[in-house]
Amino acid sequence: MTDTAALPTNLAGPVFALVGNPNCGKTALYNLLTGARQKIANYAGVTVERKEGRLKTQTGRLVRILDLPGAYSLRPRTPDESVTCDTVLRRLPGEVAPSAIVAVVDATNLRRHLRLVLALKRLGYPVVVALNMVDLARRRGLPIDGALLSHELQVQVIETVGIRAHGADALIQYLENFQTQDGRSSLSDDATHLSVSDSEAIAADYVEVERILAACRLDVVPLGTISDRIDRVVLHPVLGPLVLISILFLMFQAVYRFAKPFMELFTDLVGWLSVTVGSLLPPGILKSLLVDGVLAGTGSILVFLPQIITLFGCIILLEDSGYLPRAAFLLDRLMGSVGLSGRAFIPLLSSFACAIPGIMATRTIPGARERLVTIMIAPLMTCSARLPVYVLLIGAFIPDRNLSFGIGLQGVVLFSLYVGGVVAAFAVASVLKFFAKGRAVNPLQMELPTYHWPSMRNLVLGLVERVKIFVGRIGSVILALTIVLWFLSSFPVAPTDFVGPAIEYSYAGRIGLALTHIFAPIGFNWQISLALVPGFAAREVAVGALGTVYSLAASGKDVAGQLAPIIAANWSLPTALSLLVWYVFAPQCLSTLATVRRETNSWRYPLLMAGYLFALAYVAAGITYHAARWLGTDS
Amino acid sequence: MSELPIAQEARVVALVSPLGDRSDTIERLAELGFVPGERVLLLARALFGDPIAVRVSSGTFALRLAEAACIRVELVSVAS
DSSP states (O other): OOOOOOOOTTSSSOEEEEEESTTSSHHHHHHHHHOOOOOOOSSTTSOOSOEEEEEEOTTOOEEEEEEOOOOSSSSOOSHHHHHHHHHHTTOOTTSOOOSEEEEEEEGGGHHHHHHHHHHHHHTTOOEEEEEETHHHHHHTTOOOOHHHHHHHHTSEEEEOOTTSTTTTHHHHHHHHHOOOOOHHHHSOTTHHHHHSOOHHHHHHHHHHHHHHHHHTTOOOOOOSOHHHHHHHHHTOTTHHHHHHHHHHHHHHHIIIIITHHHHHHHHHHHHHHHHHHHHHSOSSHHHIIIIIIIIHHHHHHHTTHHHHHHHHHHHHHHHHHTOHHHHHHHHHHHHHTTTOOGGGHHHHHHTTTOHHHHHHHGGGOOOHHHHHHHHHHGGGSOOGGGHHHHHHHHHHHSOOOBOSTTOBHHHHHHHHHHHHHHHHHHHHHHHHHHHOOSOOOOOOOEEOOOOOOOOHHHHHHHHHHHHHHHHHHIIIIIHHHHHHHHHHHHOSOOOTTOOSOGGGGSHHHHHHHHHHHHHGGGTOOHHHHHHHTGGGTOTTHHHHHHHHHHHHHSTTOOOTTOHHHHHHHHSOHHHHHHHHHHHHHOOOOHHHHHHHHHHHTSSHHHHHHHHHHHHHHHHHHHHHHHHHHHTTOOO | OTTOOTTOEEEEEEEOOSSSOOHHHHHHHHHHTOOTTOEEEEEEEOGGGOSEEEEETTEEEEEOHHHHTTEEEEEOOTTO
């Protein structure tokens, strides 16, 4: 990652800010320029914070690049647009101010994008236009001519293709030759005044843009494109929702069925590794640490890598195609019934990967109240860290039965757990709506981008990034927690006259047994109660903790990666169901709570969130446990 | 705008705020490209008719009916 913390203004090289309408490819260019791997996708509002990176040109010149969230104008309506406007208008004391602006425009959508260029020009910055997606525009038959456009705009225009390697070489060339000048002196004194363009200024810009487009013979409106034909089905009032449900259902079937053979391969590998390591080492503390602690703990999480990859692969494909805003369109009415709008959909969908980027993405929501409600319910979307817990328990307790049409029962259960979270989120939102003062209508005004074929390059880069993060977490936080847990579970060593399993004499056993006072009423044994504790740091560790605890308890046998049969033999079905339901609501990991604190700038909401989720989880798991027992499944 | 039949081309006449307190909405609509003279096209309505998908110049936007109600349009005859 080449992002660096904000540096003093004059430390090195000129600072270029990438500014443009949402979804015109600023971050794609940023990645090309700086070698960063920031997320890119086909919808408005992927980037919600400013990022700084560096570019070292061939001659060794150091140039600093600021990537900013997209903005439709210099009058911000949403928190993410404010970031861009404050940066461009130099309202952020102590932060790096740009010395020049790279105005990124989508060549297929010049009419709207050029208006922002005119507004930026008025600010007095040196401006260069990056005419992005020229390949796409030419393929559609638009007579794009950079030189002509440059002549009409009276600004240098550079053609770029953000998603292709070397697509920004001409821009790099420009940055290299850019003459350093004090941007501050050339910036209009009344920049703040100029930025507040009223409707008349917009109308004047409109006339000017029409003149430019007419001069460039680009004043045509494409109709009946492939995108429109797809939309005729996808946005159809009846077919649209059916398509949406099918896509989501297929996604969860894929997570279960497609990933399964790979997961079994991983399980065998981890099992083989622990047998091999076990046979090479003499019995003793070192062997116990490596086999029961490290391998049983991290191995039992690592085996879920195929599911994580499949889930992220599906999410990346959906994001990249341009489908997500369409799904938001279809769900707007439904979300309106609980006081939200379609704008809340993308942050909530991102929360299926992880609640943290989901909560960050709420910056694209204009209404403060709607944003807060979205933040509060985001954790009810099942994040990917909960996937290992679900898959482990479903694999152990739900029979692998084939329903019809090749749909597996286990996949259906997984899908319904996700649905359970969504239903709960809607319920919470409607309760919160009850407390709302007044009835402001949330604006929608959401751009539906042209469909793109998902780029293979983007998919592969995105997945590599996810694998790095997943394995990195296992190698750091999870490994550390696992070792701590192994230590707590192994010491103090039980005296020879101790009655019962040795592990119950250890610190971990004592903590777990103390916690059962709280969790026994909802069916959790001491091992589960104990595993919930490190789960606050990282959800997946709950699985690793169970791996370690049961590995130590199963004296002599090699159990790493073989956790499922052990818990299947040890737990009753009501306990397993109760734990599954617990995890639908489970209180947030600490990093999510920290993000909520930062985004809401108060402790009130993270504490409220932790409290209400704990209460919901406890009550729902309790009801599940007792209902399952009453129905006689406890045999 | 919200009363247009699907796929009927129209031209923006004016942006008006029926409630008087939605000037913010009006400004943003103008920034998105809904300015007098611009051609617009209703692409789709969601279930129960709200929201709608609208083509304006080369972009497509989802609007709620309350927002679309701010956009006055006139029909464009096929000949033009």
